[in-house]
Amino acid sequence: MIYWLTNVLASQPPLHVLTLVTLLSPAAGALVLILLSASGVRPSERWVAVVSGVTVSAAAVSSVLLAGFTMLRPDNQFHEVLWTMYSVGTYHLDVSIYVDPLSAMLTALGGCTIPVLARYSGRYLHREPGYLRFFALVGVASTGFFWFVLGGSLEMAFFGWELLGLSSALLVAFFWDRPQPVIASGRVFATYRVADIALLMSMVLLHHYAHDTSWPAVLGIGEEGAVVRIHTVAATVLGLAFLIAAMGKSALFPLTGYVLRAMEGPTTSSALFYGTLSIHCGVYLILRVEPLLENVPVARVAVVVVGLLTAITTAMSARVRADAKGALALASAGQAGLMIAEAGMGWTDFAMCHLLAHGLLRLAQFLRSPSWLEDAQTRRRHLGGGSHRSGAYLEQSLPAPIRDALYAAALSRFGIDAFVDRMFTRPLAALAHLVSRPRPRARQQDGQRIADTPVPLHGARARGDR
């Protein structure tokens, strides 16, 4: 009886239905909320929370079931082409899904955390003007996450990746009546865009070299006698492109700086993106293409080095952060760096467990961060007073001058952000300024034309500046 039930549940039709519910339910919720918003109808908070909660929870339940039922299959895998989106000549874009232990694990993580966040946000954002917008964007982000994780090919993963990135940037700008969050969202978007282009490049390169981007084919690339094989140089280029994409999404060295700016968003969206889901997408990508890196030592070393550098720099910077969310964001990036290093060293199972545990822990920490002081006092009271240290600090074993110098450097984040600006942003801004001069019709201020000087692209312009 159990054997029969297992076979039925793990067969193609139930999995097909669960897949569709997982992928389409949050999208439907987001669409309803967006249409309500566009039509000028202002539903009550209760209705918004119900629509969002029902659709997100349906996706969560079906995603957990999908992950569980797939694990009941003999090969622990489920791959299906849902439909062909378009075709030109021999080229075609298929909408497909692929579930294996890795994607099942991350799907289950998303399925467990998104409804919790939605429920928490319903109360946390009570009477916020952007209440409906927040839940619409959470729906878009959930859609993006499930498409990214369950997508059967790199194109489908890219589809989700971009949705996740845009919704993340828009949620950073949630309080868009203040300039700082809006400007911070610009930085987040620009960094994500670098990651997007790296992923798009790897998608196109994979088509070019392997003539296929479906995960089952990609996963076979590094193996002997696999379906598709590519030579080492091509695999190295591909591996580095994937690494750049992961660097942007998981805030790895040297692109870590944007997560601090991203903390301008509401705490719940910070928890969703920079504690639980989005920050792990880069790690997932590297874990997913790990078979490709198997025989590519250069890319593998680059992955490990980037991961360890991220872990070291962010750990030091997190120590000297004065704000709870900033410290948590840096700590998340540091853990993502460690996971990447683990993946680079081939410890994929360990990295998977690390990812799952870290996602759940960080969710709790982010959601408790508004009451951090109260929690600390409660904890101290229960421990009988006195100071409480949570762990060992290796740098304490260093001589005081070196330790102080390290802390001082960590305060400015080792100059990494300034270096990135000097190397990339400023030259680009200078080139843009050079190309576009002269500029007529400048704004007049007090009868004088404002000096034709460039505003730094990275600079936050305070209201008093203008």
Add this chain to the structure above:
Amino acid sequence: MSMWMVDAFFWLVLPIAALEAARIIRLELKQERRTLGAAFAFGGAELVALCLCAATASPLFLAGVTAARVVLYYLREGNLGGRRPLKSALIAAGLLLLAWAGPIESFAQIVHVDIAPVWRHAILGLIGLTCVLTTLPVRIADEPKETLVAPLSLIAFARVILPLGSFEPEFVIVVPVVAAGMSLICALWLLSAGARANQFEPSTLVSEILICERGVILSFVWMGLASGIDLAEVGALFQWWAGALALLALEASLRRRPLPKPMAFFALAMTVSLPGTIGFVAEDLLAQGLLELRPYVAAAFMGVTAINAAALYLALVNIIVDLHAGETPFGSAPREASPSLMMLTTAALALAIGLAPSPFVDLATRAHTAVVHHPTPASHAAHG
């Protein structure tokens, strides 16, 4: 020889012609310059003129309609300033030269008639210069008078430059490289404008955004169409559609006050080719096609795409910050306008085509076959 070519390319141009007509009607009514009837008359005249341009096979007739469009432009704007008369003159000159030097009665004859290289280069130069003028972000003040995605230039490019270019071996290298350079200039220009947003009036900045974005989109179209790769050429035609919808959405949302931020961000998403919108399909086809044979152009395409998206977001962010600083007391709830019918229509079209692109990709493929798959001179020679 038939005077008409009502092929798939015509059907590809028709929706954009309708959008251009709708845009003219909207602008006339917004600016309160005309009555409803007069606005519809100007919009209808533009639609008819563009349809005739797309449907005709005769260079002389196309030159005539091009001249008629200039007259219509004069009647509407009351002057002949701006880029459009110059571009129309260049196209008309190229077409007259084509009709005289061939002599060519129908565009279908171009690949069969051996035009002297001097005249061929002159015609390519004249119409090519028009495409460059259309693309580069000069004369920002022209922006409201310009078309969305230069349909006449595309028609001239598809009907004249592509078949004439098949005689020139360097064509598939030179044009994509020049187009890549132009796209980079446009994207950098936009980046500069976005970064210095506080030095401009918001309306000027919107004009800068639209003109630069138009330049980026048209550069991609020329790049793909001239690449000689079927996939990229289909992608370029699709990009033309995607660009028209994105520009219309950008214009409709950014010019509205108070700014409808959600729609402005959706217009941005359309422009940066968010998956699920029509732009993604176009970008995917173009990138896949270009990488097959032109990896360096594909790399430039990717780079420009990245810069363009970041620049556009930066400009939009600065508009929001700027408007807020100028209009709303700090800390108060931001005011927002509800989205217009034009915004909702373009958004719905972009989503619908992006999510179910198959029939539209088929149409673009057939349009591509109609304009590109002429028998080449080489195959002619082989057949005897």
